[in-house]
Amino acid sequence: MCTYSDRGDQIVAGAVARELRKLGWTGSTGNLPAAYLTGYLAGKRAAAKGVTAAVLDLGRQHPTKGGRLFAVLKGLLDAGVEIPHDDSVLPDPGRVQGAHLGGDTAQRFTATKSKVEAG
Numbered sequence: 001m002c003t004y005s006d007r008g009d010q011i012v013a014g015a016v017a018r019e020l021r022k023l024g025w026t027g028s029t030g031n032l033p034a035a036y037l038t039g040y041l042a043g044k045r046a047a048a049k050g051v052t053a054a055v056l057d058l059g060r061q062h063p064t065k066g067g068r069l070f071a072v073l074k075g076l077l078d079a080g081v082e083i084p085h086d087d088s089v090l091p092d093p094g095r096v097q098g099a100h101l102g103g104d105t106a107q108r109f110t111a112t113k114s115k116v117e118a119g
Contacts, residue, residue, distance in 0.1 A: 001046045001054055013049055015042035023115040026108060032071045032091055033098040033109045039072035041116050043079025053082040066091040
């Protein structure tokens with residue numbers, strides 16, 4: 001997340017999927033649950049720095065309804081950051097939690113999200 005400045009944008013908070021490993025995430029960092037968790041982590045960090053609202057700027061990305069970019073958005077929203085959006089673009093909750101991936105993905109998702117919440 002960044003704020004505008006005449007001298008250039010200032011980074012306020014952010015997260016990258018690789019950081020999820022430190023929180024116990026053992027799944028792929030390129031899937032929908034990891035995208036959500038990365039957005040959630042970034043949102044928690046932003047909220048800790050007083051960010052309450054933002055505008056989603058996807059730049060030149062070509063997002064897919066229900067895809068990873070919107071999973072990041074869902075994570076930011078769930079972390080408490082208000083961002084104007086249309087709910088129809090957000091992924092299904094089951095997909096966010098990794099139900100479509102099978103195995104123990106949903107349990108790992110819940111465990112990692114709890115660690116993000118704990119700080």
